[in-house]
Amino acid sequence: MAEILGIVSGSITLLDTAYKALECFIDAYNAPKEQLKLLAEMSTVRPMLVELERRVQANPSSPILAQMKEPLKTFKTSMAQLTEKLSEGQTLPLQKRLTWSWIKKEAGTYLNEFERIKSSISIWLSMYTGDVVQTGHQAQEQQFSRIRAQINDANSEHQKADRDHHNEHALQHRQLESILNQTNDAHREQQQDNAVAMHDQIMRWITPLNFFQRQELIFETQQTGTGEWLLADTQFQNWLSSSGEVLWCRGIPGAGKTVLASMVVHHLRAQKNNTGVAGIYLDHKNTEAQTIRDLFASLWQQLAVDKPIPAAVAKLHNHHRKRGTKPSLDEVLEILRSAIAECSKVYFVVDALDEYPELQRDIFLEHLSAAMEGAAVNLLLTSRPHITLHPYFPNTPPLEIRANEGDLYQFVDEYIRKSRNLSKHVGARPELREEIRTKIVSNSDGMFLVPKLHLDYLNEKKTVKALRDALQQSPKGLTNLYDQAMERIRSDENEDNRNVARLALIWVANAKRLLSVAEIQEALAVEHGARFLDPDSIWDIADVIAVCAGLIIEETPHVRLVHPTTQEYLDSIQTSQFPDAHAIIASTCFTYLSFDCFSSLRLVPLYRWQAKSLVVHNPLLAYAPYCLIHASGEPELVLYDEIEKFLAHAPQWRQFWSNFRNLHFPPWNYRHWPSLPSPLWIAAASNLPKVFLQLFADSEDPTTHGGPDMLFVAADCGHLDMVRLLVSDLDVPSCDRSKALWPAAYRGHEPVVKLLLEHGAQPDIIGDFGETALHAAASEGHISIIDTLSRHGADVNATTPRGVTALMEASDRGNVAVVRRLIEYDADINQLNLDPESEHANALQAAAQKGNLEVVRLLVENGADVNLQGGPYGTALHAAWDGGQDGNFRFLLANGADVNVVGSAGTILHVLCSTRQEHPLFPMLEELVSLLIKKGANVDIGGRHGTPLGCASFYGRDRLCRILIENGADVHRRWKDDDGIGCNAVWLAERRGHAACVRLLKDKIQSTREGKSQL
Structure with a gap:
């Protein structure tokens, strides 16, 4: 008994030690989920061990003790190992802690050990209760034997002992029940925590954008009582009460449009009904993060944040999680449509539309218009006056915004x-x-x-x-006010203040994205040539803002310029006031990345959680990938030595930064990085032509650049200066101009496309991805590049090895403007794709199946044959039905589609009668079958699976059977199935157990026979 007690007591002590050590570790290093689970399990196991210790002390002679010894010894050993590892971790220096991998790999092992010991203790406690009962009964029998003669005198004592025993048993039962309840409660809480964690994980996975936080920050700047005129405005009130309407609030810079937008969002969210509200705040400094996909994902996120995750979204997350990918724009738009449908009404507020680049703005508005079509969605837009909403929201009267x-x-x-x-x-x-x-x-x-x-x-x-x-x-006017602010900075008597203000303005105005407070603090503290960051050099952010004369503000967690016009002003004086801005930023990043504390990263790859932890403690690491963008151009020769030194270690840094999956710019986002790229290849991929020339001159063998075609890479990244250098007389090997044309056309780099064509690139060459440049431009909607390629002789009807033309590609994508332009260049609308593996046989089938009615109409108006046959669908009508496109289906019927064309699945009537319930158009099946019959569909035509009536009977569609019978379908018609067995509609219905169909068909057969007998 003493040994068991020692093991249990020792296990409790070790458990407490491990708990405290792990708790400290988590506080220090932002532990992953497994470590948090360990803490939870420790909290659950400890009270069970304490209860077991009490039971052993109360009944030291129980035979159960022998069963406990080995499992408890194993558990104690595990706790000793866990405590030892945690103790080791706390004594390691920072750099080694970051590469310390046990806690990620072994957490699962300890979690399993906790599960095992919990299960064992629960069983032992239950057995202990039974053992105590049995022992009590044996002692009672012995006592009765010894004092049977004195039973009457001892009766009172027995009753008392029985009551005590009963009370003890009840107490033990309650304690065990309490432990089990605690375990169950902990399990339920864990399940709830897991559900909440999964909800949060999906919300963060769908998009990193957080407009909730931005909304709150902006709304807090509203001065009490201001802006109420907008809420009372008649135009606003009409918009508020209507459905499917657009309100365009436009005004000059600085008129308060953004604050008014936040006020509208706040007002709408305060309504507390089944109304969905989502606000987007566009920012020219954040365009890289504010992709079209992420903007629409944020709209979904805001509509769904307080609701359970829909099954379709959970399935989508699981699909992409396994692949480490994000949902496509089409997938995001689909779940957004579903979220809109769940709300009684939806309000979208999009602020600062003018700050979004024009090309992306047009695409965004196009998809926004499509999302609103047929839905109860109201849209409020704010912008400066110079932009237009045409053609996506034509005839939208503006509401002029001006400071009241x-x-x-x-x-x-x-x-x-x-x-x-x-x-x-x-x-x-x-x-x-x-x-x-x-x-x-x-x-x-x-x-x-x-x-x-x-x-x-x-x-x-x-x-x-x-x-x-x-x-x-x-002074009057913004420019004069900005001039005055700059003069205040220059006239500051404190040299440190002047220097910090100048550097802060350089960083905030020229950074490629918004900077965090921690990033700007570290950037200002870096000393050129230093080997570490001196923490005593870091300025308080309030002091930084104070010396910048109101031009910079803090919006936690970011710093930004006070207004977009501030950016325009600083851009206008950049050449005279900050000519060295990009060289300063690049040099700061190179110095920072060369610090001694990062030297081990070149040797030891880190796990993702380690990399993230390192960035938390060294914030400027998150911005440092932009170093080569800032170094490109004039800084190249000034910083040549620093750039050359960095390029030698760039592959290791790319491996480190790849942990964050947010590098959407060259060279880090290039998918086909070679395993051992040379500095020459990286310079080409980073648009460093001056550095490239110097490295090329110093290279003994430039053919060993360690990567794919450098011209292909430069063209893919859109580096015009680099491409110009590579197509010049410089003798650079492996530069295929024709192959480089495809990525340039696909990415929309028109200047690069023109340059390559001018230097002999052949427009009809099939690239590495099986397409010509024209296919690439058509698929991505780059009309100007289509024009350029056509002027240089590109064959508009060229096919891929799979038989696809550019027109088929554009029709598949539903791009009306591209389809129209290709038709203008004499694209063959009725060209057939004879590849048996191809999804669509012609452009009309592609458009009909994908759903763009305007493209279908455009093709038909320009001579597309609606009955042209080929491919797995047979005709465009069949393709439209397969895609669930009601509008396309009806349009084709109205424009001469032959309803009796027989395809692989029979006629279109066969197809409809065989439709499953999951089909999008299933609810209107009876209406469309009646429409086909009105259009002349043959109700008795045979097919691979019999007649349309046979198909309807097979699937139990009794109402379709009735429609077919009423329109003359022959209930006696027989045919042979695939096995050669003769059958008819009633036989199929009986075989499949569709009683309603059987009754209907037999009644018709009987009435037919009676009619004949009367004759």
């Missing part, structure tokens, strides 16, 4: 109230409030931005006199 005078006064009052300095001055001189209000509002030009910049300047003044002087000298 009352709102401006309210804005100034709120600013003064929140400013300690201005409040002090106004308190000392009450008349000063009205002076500030009048002057600033009169200079506002209908913008909130102007008063803000004025007030930021006034807020710096330490005396009333200085404030009044500044107020009288306040």
Whole structure:
């Protein structure tokens, strides 16, 4: 007994030690899910061990003890190993901790051990209860034998002992029940936690964008009482109460459009009904992350965030999770349509449409218009006045946004109230409030931005006199205000302030994406040539913002320029004020990546959780991949030595950065990185022509560049300067200009396409992906490139090895503009694809099956043969039905489609009568069958599976059977099935157990016989 107690007691001690060590480890290193599970299991096992210890002490002679010894010893050994490993981990230096892999690989082993010991303890506790009962009964019998003569006197004692025993047994049962309940509760909580974790995981997987946070940050900037005029506006109220309407709020820069958009989102979300609300805030600095796919994924995310994950989305997540991929745009649009359908009404708010690049904007609006079609979706857009919504939302009257005078006064009052300095001055001189209000509002030009910049300047003044002087000298116009802010920075007497302000403006204005607070802090602290980052050099972010004269603001977790116009201003003075901006950023990144603490990364690959942990502790690592983009161009020769040094280690850095799956720019996003690329190949892939020339001149054998065709890579990435260099007289091996044409056309790099064609590229060469450049441009919708290729003699009817033309490709994609342009270039609309493996036999079949009615109409209007046969579908009508395209199906019927053409599955009537319930058009099956009959469909025509009536009987469609019979279908018609067995409709219905069909058919047969007998 003593040995068992020692093992149990020791296990509890080790468990406590391991729990504390693991808890510290998790706090330090953002542990993954397995480690969190370990903590939960430890919390569950400990009370069970304590209860077992108590039971052993209470009944030390139980025969169950022998069964416990070995399993408990094994568990104690495991706990000793776990404690030892955790103790080792805590003493390791930082770099070794990051490469310490046991906790990821072995967590599962310890979790299994916890499950095993929990199961064993539960059994032992249950057996212990039974053992105690049995032992009690034996002692009782012995006592009765010894004192049977004195039974009457001992009766009272027996009753008392029985009651005590019963109470003990009940207590033990309650304790065991309590432990089991705790275990069950823990299990249920774990399941709930797992469900919540999966929900959150899918939400983050669908898109990294978080517009909830952006909405909150923007709405917090709204001054109380401002913007209410919009909610009361008649045009807004009409939009609010209507369905399927668009409200376009346009206004000059700085008029407060973004804050108004956030106010609308807040107002709509406060309605508390089955209304879906989603807001998008476009940002020119975040275009790389705000892809079209991610924008629509965010709309779905906002509609679905408070609901259980739909089965279709869970299935989609599981499919992509296994492959490490994200859903396609089409898949996102499909789940978005489903989410819209679940809401009684949906409101989408899209802010700053003008900040999205024009090409992406058109595609975004096109898909947005399609998503609204036939749905109860209202859309509010904000933008500057210069953009157009045509042709996606034509005839949309704008609601002009301009800073309301009352709102401006309210804005100034709120600013003064929140400013300690201005409040002090106004308190000392009450008349000063009205002076500030009048002057600033009169200079506002209908913008909130102007008063803000004025007030930021006034807020710096330490005396009333200085404030009044500044107020009288306040310049008019944004540009003058920005000039004034820059002059304040340059005239700062503190040199450190001037330097930090200049660097901060360089970084924030020229960064390729939004920077986090931690990133800008580290970037400003990096000293050129240093081997480590001195933590004592890091500025507080509030101090950084304070020295930038109001041009930079913090929006946690990011820093940004105060307004898009600030970016335009800084761009305009870049050449004179910041000519070395990109060289400074690139050099800072190169210095940072050369720090001694990162040297081991070149030797030891990290797990993803280790890499993420390293970035958490070294934030600038997340931005450093942009170093080569900033180095390209003028900085190349200035930074040549730094670039050359970095290129030698670039493959290792790419391996590290690949852990984050968000590198959407060259050279890191190129899919076909060679295993051992040379610096020469990386320079070509990174658009470093000056560096390339120097490396090429120094290379003993430039053919050993360690990668695929460098011209192909440069063309794929759209590096015009690099392509120009590679197609020049420079004798660079393995540069096939014709093959490079395909990736350039596919990616939409028109200048590169023109350059390659001018230097002899052949437009009809089949590339490595089995297509010509024209196919590539058509599939991706690049009309200008189609024009360029056609002018250089591209064959518009050229086919791939699989028989596909560019017109078939464009029709399949549903791109109306491309189809129209190819028709203008004399594309053969009725060209057949004779490849038996091809999905579609011609362009019309592709368009009909995929669903773009406008493309179908365009092809038919330009001579497409609606009855042209070929491929697995046979005709376009069959293809339209297969795709569930009701509009296309009816259009083809109305334009001469032959309903009696026999394909591999029979006529179209056979196909409809064989349709399963999952088909999108199943609910309108009876209507469409009747329509086919009206169009002349033969109800008794034979096919591979008999007559249409036979097909309907086989699938139990009694209402279809009735329609066919009423329209003359022969219930006696017989045929042979695939096995040569003779059958008819009633035989099939009986065989399949469709009683309703059997009754209907037999009644018809009987009535037919009776009719004949009467004759």
